[in-house]
Amino acid sequence: MKRVSFCLAASALLWSACSTMVPQDEIVINLQDKGAEVASSMYGIFFEEINHAGDGGLYAELIQNRGFEEHELPSGTMLREHKACAPTSPSYYGGHENNWYAHWDEEALKFKAWSVVSEKCDVTKDVITPSEPLHKNTPNAFKLGISNIETGGKVELINSGYWGIAVKENEKYDLRFYLFSRDYKGTVTANIYDTASGEVVASHTFEVNHSGKWVEYKAELIAGKTINKGEFRLEFTANGNLFVDYVSLFPRETFKNRPNGLRKDIAEFLAGMKPAFMRWPGGCIVEGATLENRVKWKETLGDPMTRRGEWVLWGYRSSWGMGYHEFLQFCEDLNMDAMFVANAGMSCSIRNGDYVSEAELEPFLQDIRDAIEYAIGNVKSEWGARRAAAGHPEPFPLKYVEIGNENSTDIYARHFNYLYSHLKKEYPDLTFINTMSWKEREIEMVEQTDMVDPHWYENPGFFFAANGLFDDKQRGKYTTYVGEYACNNGVGKGNMEAALSEAAFIMGMERNSDFVTMTSYAPLLCNDHQPNWKCNLIWFNNEQVVGRASYYVQKMFADHAPDYNLGISKSVGELQTKLIKTGTFGIGSWDTKVDFKDIKVTQHGEVRAIDPSQFEHKQGEWNVLPDGVISQTAIQAATRTLLKDFSSDEYTLELKVLKNEGREGFFIYYGMTEDGMNGYVFNVGLWGNTNVGVECFMDGSTAGILGTTKPISVQTGQWYDVKVEVTPLKATLYVDGKVALETLAETYPLHFFASGYDETAGEVIVKVVNANSKPYVAEFKLDGAAVIENTGKVISLKANSLGEENSFDEPYKIYPEVISYDKFGKNFNYEFSPFSYTVLRIKARY
Structure with missing residues (x-):
């Protein structure tokens, strides 16, 4: 479908009827009444390996299960009766034993995304650990035994990628794989295959070295046509025994053309949000299903072939191809600050909940120190030198460290106090974040913190009603980072009602930007073929990237963030009651x-x-x-x-x-x-x-x-x-x-108002949500302005119903429209469409 572009209409005839309609509310904005400054850090993004957001998504690798490690158990578990079972231990959250487990089909996982077909020969196959593995961190390999091959016979080892291999015509793809054989005396041909037409769209043939050593094979493949549901095939045509390991097919053109980089179209969608920061690596995976299953950032560094990978608690294995270095590089590329989330010595409370004692926290403290040093340390330090050796001698833009994720209780408070007291002394310029939210009994146990991180996953009524949630919060002790929020209940996979309720909630955060200085929606990304979470900001498949209505709400807030708030006579309209x-x-x-x-x-x-x-x-x-x-x-x-x-x-x-x-x-x-x-x-x-x-x-x-x-x-x-x-x-x-x-009974308004001033543009910014099914007319009065220009801009996101949403078939059904409007002034009326979020930009000097 053709993309709808932002456009400026020369005329405002569509809006001329506003002046003849009776206003339902009078909104007074005072340019002399300067409110809270809106921090430049306000709108960021949160990345977690969930919904195949990384592998099969933002990370550009095309081969799934490239190292044949998918069947490896989650760290810290044992296989019992087809279950990966965590150790029995008390949970830090309540003291009971969770005895967490995941169902585990080892044989099926061995061959995930891989299959073998043969013609005119006999073949055996398995995934095992050879006596001489390629690397200690990737011990498993695919074993092929070929015998009794006839003329024209062949064996093909096939990878289906992430729900298909996608390549573009004339684009270059870097192939890399390893073979080990002592007796195979034939060739291997690498093919990118179009399953729809039966065509080979790219190919390269190698002579196989049968020296009894692991040998690396590389080639540049150029796609002869665009396909989205292809396969990658390794074709063998002789008798013999082989081991195959680490098969990688990577687009040459990635975001900023970084090697081992990011899928360009998804990265550009994220860049379009103008994020001020990025939080990584999670989320629940920071804690892990068991403590041993937590993200170990050091294992995400170096040659991707040597990265161990790990099963994440969202039900699949991550290669950690998009690791700590790639995260920091992406932050630099998008000119955003980095937030590293560190484990606090405890696993996820709703999984196993195992934890270490305070006396055992020193390794966790040192691990956080090392992560900080890798990001910003002097090149003469151990981890600063490793960063330099990876090609980046200059520091990365690390600014925030969150200690834990959604942790609480007195045990977490003691862990946080220990870690914070050391880290803040050593790195006073970094901001350290506590995850306890606002549970007053628990937060009182925290001796000191820079920020807190509450999370909300709620229904539309909650978010509409939460516009004033921060108005009366006590200032001074800490600032707030709303690190995860989404309207994801009662809205299916998402819809306009969810987006509008989030807009109302964001208005409240922006109005209280002296208290809430950072926000990020979650989850950020979702491969349409594996949604672990029902509501996500951005959907993608091999062909498309689609932003939900909520994505455009986020984008509009970032695009139109004022420098500071202005006094406004009301922030919400008349209350509605839901019996x-x-x-x-x-x-x-x-x-x-x-x-x-x-x-x-x-x-x-x-x-x-x-x-x-x-x-x-x-x-x-x-x-x-x-x-x-x-x-x-x-x-x-x-x-x-x-x-x-x-x-x-x-x-x-x-x-x-x-x-x-x-x-x-x-x-x-x-x-x-x-x-x-x-x-x-x-x-x-x-x-x-x-x-x-x-x-x-x-x-x-x-x-x-x-x-x-x-x-x-x-x-x-x-x-x-x-x-x-x-x-x-x-x-x-x-x-x-x-x-x-x-x-x-639930009571909440359906009309919301916010105002601020953009010093650079010299513009008053007015934001209005109309969540009603009827048009809404408001009279605006701008007090305290010396000059107001009549012509400005109107940016509006609207839908025909609360249940509407974008889709792969209609990706721009709900999309911001920009028009020129010439009826602004000291007093003016404006009609807001039903089910809309609108931004008015008015040139004004005071």
Whole structure:
């Protein structure tokens, strides 16, 4: 599809009707009222190896499983009954044993992306560790045995790439592979093959050295046509035994033409966001499924052939071709600062959660020191010298170090205090970031930090309502980096509603830019063939790169970031109320075994006892015990059973609850749809049995906190008296006769406003979100300006409905439109389209 370009229309006739419409709001902007400065670091990007964002994505390598290491177990695990099992140890998050494992099909993984076809011969194949491996870090190799070959016979070792090999006509590709043989006395031909037409589009033949040593083979292949779903083939035509290892096919033209570089079109999409910084390498993979499975940055350096690689907890192995050096180089190439995320001596809490003691932290501290030295150290230092030897004697732009990822608890606080106290003293110019978010009980245990990093993955209602989330936060202790956020609940793979709610949230961050100085959406990238995460900013396949509506929201904020905020009379419009849904109620838990009994519901003064047989089980393991007890016995997420043939928005539910085992507490569902997939839930004992909150329940899982949470802990072996009162406007939870939490129906505005000033351009920047289905007219008054020019620009992102989104078929369905507008002035009206995010740029001097 032809790309739609940014354009400036000479006329503003389309907007002339605005002046005749009655404004719904008056918005006063004062150019003399200077607000918080917007940091140049505000808008960045966060990269993690998830969704094949690196291998098969940003990293330009075309061969999948190039080193035949895919079946290697995650570090720190053992194979038991087709499972990669972590060691049994207490988790730092709660002290229980998670006993994490991943299903593991070793034989299938050996041949991932590889196959063998033969004609007129016999062939044996396997992936093994030869007695003389190519390199200690890549011990496995593909073993081929060819015998009884006839005239015209051949064996082809075929790689399917990442859902196809993609090459472009007349482009050059660098081939590199290794062979070991003592008795193969034939040739090997490397082919790029078009599976659609049966054509070979590039080819090179080598004489094979059969000296009994590993021999490297290299060639330049030039593609004869453009294909996107091809194969790479190594063709053998003689009897003999061979080992094949490290097969690499790399485009010569990468971003900035860096060797071992990045896929150009994806990198250019990222460059288009004008990111101020990049966070790497994650994300949960920083912690690892086990502590040994964490990212070890030193193993990502050097010749890609020697890089060990590692299985990442998103379900596939990373080659670490895009390693620490490539990350730093990309930061330099995009003129952005680098943020390195370091392990804090603990693995992911929702995987194994194993950790080291404070006495064992010194190696982790030294590892962070070494990473800093590699990036910015003097070339006379050990790791600075390694950087120079890699071709970069000058320092890289490392500015931030995050210690851990989504870690918390007193154990993390002690780890952070130890690491920070040493690192800040040694590197005072670097910014060190804590991951505890705003859990006040825990953050108080941190002696000192430069920044905190809270994360939000929520539904649209949360983000619309969170426009004012930062308004009243205490300043002075630290600044905030919102390192991960996305509207990813109740919006499918993403849509315009998600994008607009994020725009409202970003306005709140920008308005409070003295407190929030850095932000990054997550996840950033997704190969369309393997989405580990349902909502991602940028989609790609072998042919295309597509930005979601959310991508263009991000881009518009970066493109139109003011130097500072201006005083504005209102930041949000009239509140909308979303009543509590009519539906049934239910009971359940999260990773906890729970009993329920004495269940009764009261409506209009009539009390009705509920028999266990009246429930319909949706998820979990449910049993009816003597005395009418309903028992849930699975350690499983979002277990639930719902009352059949019941639907109401006004009733009182009473019951008794007993926690038997597990890491959290219990669930009370209300306003649930009949299929049990959507509604609300009182989550009693969330966040490791520390709080109670109400969450939206969407698509069969919790989908973000509504309102506030309150501290609570559910004790094992103790019966609790629980009561829930539900009305259309309010739901109230009582535990043992006391109000544990009250939540009101969702209320949030659909119109949002922000203003700032761009000193370089001499322009007032006005940002408006209209999330309503109707056009919205506002009257603007610009106070404190000496001169205002009538002609300026309007940049608008809009859709026909909240459910619309870009796609591979329509990549620019939702795309910023730029027009010239000549009706600006001290007072002017403007009509904003339904479902739109709009930026006005007005020339003004004060």
